[in-house]
Amino acid sequence: MGRRKTYERDDVTERAMRLFWERGYHATSTRDLTEAMGLNPGALYAEFGSKEGLYLEAIRRYESTVVPGHFATLEAPGASLEQVRAVLNFMGGMGAYDGSHLGCLLCNAGIELAPTLEQSEASTARFLDRLTRAFGHALENARAGRRLAEDAPVDELARFFPTVLMGIFVLARARVDAAVMRAAADQALARLASVTAQGRGGPAPVA
Amino acid sequence: MGRRKTYERDDVTERAMRLFWERGYHATSTRDLTEAMGLNPGALYAEFGSKEGLYLEAIRRYESTVVPGHFATLEAPGASLEQVRAVLNFMGGMGAYDGSHLGCLLCNAGIELAPTLEQSEASTARFLDRLTRAFGHALENARAGRRLAEDAPVDELARFFPTVLMGIFVLARARVDAAVMRAAADQALARLASVTAQGRGGPAPVA
DNA sequence: CGGATAGCATAACGATCGCTATTCTACAAT
């Protein structure tokens, strides 16, 4: 009974996510949000409880839609060297895309709010852990398939690559020259190449 | 003529810088600032013009005091492989220090304010460029001294290392496990080792 | 068709924001 909602939760959450992503938490007012989401303050608070609640919901949406969009292949059970390379390659080329200046919402959230909002710090740590597991899994697969050297430092590489990605996200948001991102990703790939089975002991890889 | 100031500009700027560093721009109010700096609002505005002016001054102070504290050796004319390794090593061990959760003010500024404050974006880009030049210079020295392979990709490495550092700063602020930072730095060092003169064609370096 | 009710639209709440005006005080010059 009663009136029907004129919005869908997913849709308005998406809009809020994009605004937080672009401007950050504090620089986005609840009036900006209601306007972009196309709903009145009452509806916002009935639906999400608070600005903080909406922010955390936006983070959840990011984790469940944007992150898989970029890392689903890497997280697939059969992921191996190709998927590791593809992810690094893609992120290295990110500077060429419109919208790359947004960076990564989870990275941004960690920087802006880690000292004051525990759940924000946690989301960044969770993201890092997720990436580390994904890279680790794919690298393990590669080693099991004898495509990596026996003693390749899989765990360290699995921690290294996400860190490089975080660095690239920072560069992207600061609108640094795309060539820097490209070079960073290429050097990470070169490190990987130096522990691949055929690359082992060969000439220094990458130009 | 008239009354004497009861503060020193350097001192209050330092205090403001530390507060901005810890909390970010928006989460630091002018009341927080006046309290921490030990001066009244009038003095703050007479001295710095605005909150934004004070922030930019804090950034300048960071660039002229904190940055050299960490990178002076790398920026020295004679810097070579040792200095490159030392910087990466130090940043890799940063997680062990109290206060590492602050991250890097310039990195934080880029993430939080790049979309809305041009000068903040510029400061991050400037920092990146500065690091790139420093690494590039040191690596050039190393190559000239035949300590790097002839065809070592100096320019790419010089762009790669600062990116890794940015990633480590993000991790630090999100209080990620210190071992991740250590691993990231170690893998960057391993990439370097693979293009050093004696490392060339040898076994895959680093455990 | 006529309550009951859930959601929309609007206004406005108290608090805090960045910033400024005012008043008082300490020091320098005469």
Added chain:
DNA sequence: ATTGTAGAATAGCGATCGTTATGCTATCCG
């Protein structure tokens, strides 16, 4: 000692913040 002035201290400005209360409207149930 008097006076002019720069700075300190305080109060408070208008604006905006996150949030909530109020009245109106559309829909469901009987």
